[in-house]
Amino acid sequence: MMIFKLILIVSILLISLLIAMYSTLFERKIAGFFQDRYGPDRAGPGGILQPLADGLKLFFKEEFMPNKADKFLYIMGPSLTMLVALLTSAIIPWGPGITVDGTHYYFQVADINIGVLYSFAVVSVGVYGIMIGGWASNNKFSLLGAIRASSQMISYELAMGLSIIAVVMMTGSLSLRDIVTAQHGINWNIWYQPLGFIIFLVCAYAECNRSPFDLPECETELIGGYHTEYSSMKLGFYLFAEYINMFISSAMISTLYFGGYNFPFMDSPSLSVNAVGIIGTFVLFLKISFFGFLYMWIRWTLPRFRYDQLMNLGWKKLIPIAILNMIITGLLIMIFK
Amino acid sequence: MDPLTKRSITVSKKKMTLAERLYLPGIIGGMAITLKHFFRKKTTVKYPEKHREFSEIYRGRHVLKRDDEGRERCTACGLCALACPAEAIIMVADERKPGEEHLYREEKYARIYEIDMLRCIFCGLCEEACPKEAIFLTKETVMSGYHRDVFIYGKEYLVEPVDAVKRIDITKRLTPEVIEFKKDKRQRHNR
Numbered sequence: 001m002m003i004f005k006l007i008l009i010v011s012i013l014l015i016s017l018l019i020a021m022y023s024t025l026f027e028r029k030i031a032g033f034f035q036d037r038y039g040p041d042r043a044g045p046g047g048i049l050q051p052l053a054d055g056l057k058l059f060f061k062e063e064f065m066p067n068k069a070d071k072f073l074y075i076m077g078p079s080l081t082m083l084v085a086l087l088t089s090a091i092i093p094w095g096p097g098i099t100v101d102g103t104h105y106y107f108q109v110a111d112i113n114i115g116v117l118y119s120f121a122v123v124s125v126g127v128y129g130i131m132i133g134g135w136a137s138n139n140k141f142s143l144l145g146a147i148r149a150s151s152q153m154i155s156y157e158l159a160m161g162l163s164i165i166a167v168v169m170m171t172g173s174l175s176l177r178d179i180v181t182a183q184h185g186i187n188w189n190i191w192y193q194p195l196g197f198i199i200f201l202v203c204a205y206a207e208c209n210r211s212p213f214d215l216p217e218c219e220t221e222l223i224g225g226y227h228t229e230y231s232s233m234k235l236g237f238y239l240f241a242e243y244i245n246m247f248i249s250s251a252m253i254s255t256l257y258f259g260g261y262n263f264p265f266m267d268s269p270s271l272s273v274n275a276v277g278i279i280g281t282f283v284l285f286l287k288i289s290f291f292g293f294l295y296m297w298i299r300w301t302l303p304r305f306r307y308d309q310l311m312n313l314g315w316k317k318l319i320p321i322a323i324l325n326m327i328i329t330g331l332l333i334m335i336f337k
Numbered sequence: 338m339d340p341l342t343k344r345s346i347t348v349s350k351k352k353m354t355l356a357e358r359l360y361l362p363g364i365i366g367g368m369a370i371t372l373k374h375f376f377r378k379k380t381t382v383k384y385p386e387k388h389r390e391f392s393e394i395y396r397g398r399h400v401l402k403r404d405d406e407g408r409e410r411c412t413a414c415g416l417c418a419l420a421c422p423a424e425a426i427i428m429v430a431d432e433r434k435p436g437e438e439h440l441y442r443e444e445k446y447a448r449i450y451e452i453d454m455l456r457c458i459f460c461g462l463c464e465e466a467c468p469k470e471a472i473f474l475t476k477e478t479v480m481s482g483y484h485r486d487v488f489i490y491g492k493e494y495l496v497e498p499v500d501a502v503k504r505i506d507i508t509k510r511l512t513p514e515v516i517e518f519k520k521d522k523r524q525r526h527n528r
Contacts, residue, residue: 034371036380198361301371302364313360 020243077133078237095281115176134226145225149216160203162322180260211299250291410471413447417463425456
């Protein structure tokens with residue numbers, strides 16, 4: 001079991017990095033297609049080697065550090081962001097697992113009974129990566145971007161938590177494994193929690209600092225926000241972490257609301273346990289890629305929110321709606337049980 | 338006061354309706370528009386493999402024509418250089434020696450004829466001014482280069498090859514209407 005866990009950890013790490021790498025290509029490709037262009041298609045067939053070229057470019061760029069920057073914090077910023085981005089993947093159930101020699105291997109690194117809480121705790125630490133990076137740069141634009149990022153993430157975390165509480169109330173457990181198992185077949189949470197889903201989706205966009213909530217790196221106002229002073233692979237880490245965050249949050253959305261690895265007809269007798277395990281993982285990745293596409297689709301559709309609009313939306317709209325959603329869910333659970 | 342353009346819109350500060358305040362209908366509408374563009378035919382021309390279609394009368398790199406017997410038409414009259422608004426044309430005239438009748442059509446010819454392609458604005462006034470139908474603009478484009486001096490095209494680039502197959506076709510630019518126009522007595526060089 002130890003060896004299986006180790007393989008799983010390494011493969012999840014590699015897959016996250018690979019997907020983040022290729023998300024950069026797909027982001028540009030999709031941006032091109034939305035604007036009647038082709039996007040990058042010169043490096044390799046159809047541009048398939050573009051991420052490698054980009055990565056190589058970042059490695060060879062000058063490693064720049066501002067004169068009066070705090071050296072320790074300056075390096076800690078991107079490292080922390082990257083670390084935190086990768087940590088959340090530990091609790092996501094990647095598939096119903098396969099049975100080999102009578103032992104069932106469930107595709108999840110750690111099934112902790114406070115999974116949802118853990119993911120929240122980790123995501124909250126993500127603010128520190130940005131805040132430390134912005135502070136250590138010793139640049140007013142970086143600091144402004146960092147302050148924006150942290151206040152935005154704190155505000156949206158509230159609504160996000162409240163929307164998840166409704167899901168937790170329905171399942172009666174904080175463990176992601178229980179939440180997924182409760183959504184067996186097509187009995188997904190989205191049918192019961194459409195409002196909660198929309199709130200969660202909006203908050204996930206804000207948490208990932210993605211458009212239309214990408215105010216922390218708003219290039220027209222803040223040059224580059226918290227990563228203005230970063231170059232080379234440190235900048236690469238920040239940008240990379242954003243794509244890993246996108247991937248993980250897509251996985252979280254699929255797990256919490258779209259049944260994770262569950263798919264219709266998974267109970268049909270013609271499918272063996274191992275077949276269900278493999279198809280389930282595949283289905284989960286299909287859902288994840290859809291939400292990844294949605295991220296990009298929204299980015300290339302919507303303009304950026306103004307900062308006061310962002311705060312209004314978070315505090316005056318999403319939080320009351322989330323509380324309302326929670327109360328309604330509670331009432332319905334009381335009535336039907 | 339009248340608006341400056343027909344397209345100006347009066348800004349209203351009315352309260353947003355509920356649907357507008359929800360953002361979602363607007364967002365979905367916008368996403369539908371972008372999705373339409375996603376599947377639309379792309380406007381990109383993949384350049385090195387494909388070239389954009391040029392107009393038949395495109396004004397590109399110049400050519401100095403030869404006549405049917407392969408003799409240079411240019412007599413170095415200097416009207417093209419005079420007409421050139423960018424002052425891109427430089428020429429040095431010379432007298433035709435006996436035995437060079439197969440090279441130059443008339444007694445005077447251009448020994449040096451240079452066009453600075455960085456100065457040229459491809460307006461076509463040289464072609465319009467030419468009384469001997471010697472210079473024309475073609476569909477060819479000017480190549481890129483790393484130094485400024487490679488853009489000064491001398492006769493070795495400009496004069497078309499003698500070989501009948503490699504001759505550059507200018508019939509699209511030299512239509513009967515153009516010939517008629519060039520005979521116009523109101524043009525200074527025809528007086």
